Amino acid sequence: MTSSRSNPGRWVAACVVALVTVLTTVRAAGAAPLILAEDGSARASILTPAEPSPIETYAAGQLARYLGKMSGTTLEVVAEKAGASAPARPVIAIVRTSLARGLKMQGPQPKRTSLEAFRMVRRGDALIICGNQAGVACDNGTLWGAYALLEMQGVGRYLSDELGLVVPRKAVIAVDELDVTDAPALEMRGGDDTAAGYLARRMKDGVAPELMGFGRQASARRMEFFHAFQYIATNQVRQEHPEWFENTRNSPHGPQPGPSPHIGYGLADNGICLVRPEIRKLFIDFFRERFRANPTLWAASIAPDDYVLGDRCPCPGCQRLLDIGGAPSFPDARGAPRSASDLLVSFVNAVAEGLAEEFPDRKLITLAYLDYLDPPKRTRVHRNVIIMPAPLSTRNELSPALDDMVAGWRRMGAQKVYWYGYILTRPPIPHLMGEWYRNHRRRGVDGVYLEFSPVPVMNAISGWLYGKLGWNPQADVGGLIDEYCLGLFGPEAGPILRRFFLAAWEVNPPLYDEIPALFAAAERMAGDPASAIARRVRFFKLSWELYHSSLALDAALKAADVPGAHRIVKAGIGAAENLKAEFPWAIRSDVWLHNTAHMEYSVTVLPALERLRSAPVTQPNPEAPAPGPARCLTNNADVAESDRVNGGVTVSFDQPAGGLDGAKLFDGLTDGPANNLSPGAFPVWHITLDMGKPVQIDRVEICTGRTRARWDIVPIYIEVQLSDDGKDFQIVQRIQPRTLRGFVASRSLYRSARYVRLRLGSLNMWHAVSEVRVWGR
Ligand SMILES: [Zn+2]
Structure with missing residues (x-):
């Protein structure tokens, strides 16, 4: 699993509420609509069983909340009383009320038997919403049915924040005759838990969180x-x-x-x-x-x-x-x-x-x-x-x-x-x-x-x-994209944002160049920047700028265009900072790859890399090679014994302060984290080798691991520095960005020095070094 870390199952869904796919609908001709609210006053109440379960209470509360927002009034939630006759006024009856007794699912076999199925049926003055009472997930089904009713009335939830919540105002809220059974096609849809479990885990002080964002992703069984x-x-x-x-x-x-x-x-x-x-x-x-x-x-x-x-x-x-x-x-x-x-x-x-x-x-x-x-x-x-x-x-x-x-x-x-x-x-x-x-x-x-x-x-x-x-x-995904864009951005900006999705994701090659103009048009149509639609457009625009900057950055780095990369990162950081400030719910900075953390690392590293790149490298006048063959002065265990000497090299690090075992650089083992040294979260670090006495350095070889298993290795920069006294270091070579696997080597240096320092920079916090060899005489 990639970023699943230790527990991939804890996916808390993004914004998701599915429209009902009406499979089994019976409409009786001529019946008057059942009015739930009209002209700012409630005509119906919401009926729960005498002793509702937490999720039944929750479903009733969700209906009351959103129907109330739509109509500008309050629909009362009442519990059934044992032995009392049905209420005189119209009701929306939730789950195991007496009105739902014996209610069976309908339609084809998968819908009839799904544990999470629900049925929504109008009977006279009552609209009954009930999950499949035959299974363990009756409550889930009931909640999904409540959401389905809200969606039928035009409520939409398109982002994982209130900003993506669309609740239309309506003078009249009514339902016609209907009898719908629906059920999810997949029994596990992202959740590793039931809806009830999800609520229970997050319920604080008896108050359940907003579940609209959770949508209908769950499982009937935990x-x-x-x-x-x-x-x-x-x-x-x-x-x-x-x-x-x-x-x-x-x-x-x-x-x-x-x-x-x-x-x-x-x-x-x-x-x-x-x-x-x-x-x-x-x-x-x-x-x-x-x-x-x-x-x-x-x-x-x-x-x-x-x-x-x-x-x-x-x-x-x-x-x-x-x-x-x-x-x-x-x-x-x-x-x-x-x-x-x-x-x-x-x-x-x-x-x-x-x-x-x-x-x-x-x-x-x-x-x-x-x-x-x-x-x-x-x-x-x-x-x-x-x-x-x-x-x-x-x-x-x-x-x-x-x-x-x-x-x-x-x-x-x-x-x-x-x-x-x-x-x-x-x-x-x-x-x-x-x-x-x-x-x-x-x-x-x-x-x-x-x-x-x-x-x-x-x-x-x-x-x-x-x-x-x-x-x-x-x-039909095309229809769903329409629904998304029109629902979230309205009839004017909606079609423009639809073109954004097409340009960015659906055409090949993508039309990235057209996207700024699309956003400019959408912003004009949205009008007042404080309006919900304008803020949604801005959210997508900033998110796009952040995302696109990471694509552009990759391209710049591949072309070794460090100044260009720096400009791109600055723009990406700007977008990320605006996102964080204006839409904090959308940004997490503890993750990596194409996001703010990536950008934060980049902005730390790139100036250093740029300085590094622009600093002059004096090519030291090569000395005449000392007599004899160059030998491995660091005594690496994977070099033939006749080719190496034990000069008592010592290793120090600037970052992190401790816990690294420098001997691992010479043990000849190049695979695996146990044989690698990594600076952890530090994107730039130094490794200093004290050779024990002045030696003539021939070349330096560095291995960052041999195993091909990361998909996100990004270029690393290695600078080789030499010093006689351990204080004043001279840069003698830069090894340019490359995707690493195995060894890279400096050219032949032919320079005397006692200290060798490596400055390593990466956009990837996981970069690591498994082996360093210094050859010389
Ligand atoms: Zn065994």
């Missing part, structure tokens, strides 16, 4: 999916039972660590034997306790941690299961020679079977990811295991290979398949997103979670579509 091994085979377990882990290691052959602890890596002590009975029992015990302690938890996560699984354990049992796997089909395997799916499924099955007797209806969710994305060759999936493919590296989700992958898991017995998609980490392409969802339906995927990066301009429309398409993957 579930979780995150990288779970780390919470089960903890460091404590490893310390208490070292014998369980005696065989495990990071294989020197596998696609193991690179410059940072991120995707595909793992730490040296992360190996785990998946056939060992004690480990299997550890997991069974863990989940038994978890299920016992959490009776509402329907599916628990047994997904491995965020790195390749294979070749961590050389024991015959693990190796036999790896041998079954064969070559992986996808680049996701990150160079692992064998698919680990049979190994993983065999393990997960054993845990599921260990739980099946006590918890026959509870599930375990595992990702199918990295080197276990392929379906297993021989090991069938246990009935209580849910498979969640997460094709991180397969950029084209329409790839037929992914169809085959899903079909393969189905063939191997997977009864439920959820999708872990990365669409929202990419620029929004609404029609393509629609096609992805249609394809999910064709594949028979049961749920879709989308990982997102908090880029405001990307999330706004993508998040809204996310909610829509989870209910109806067949929805």
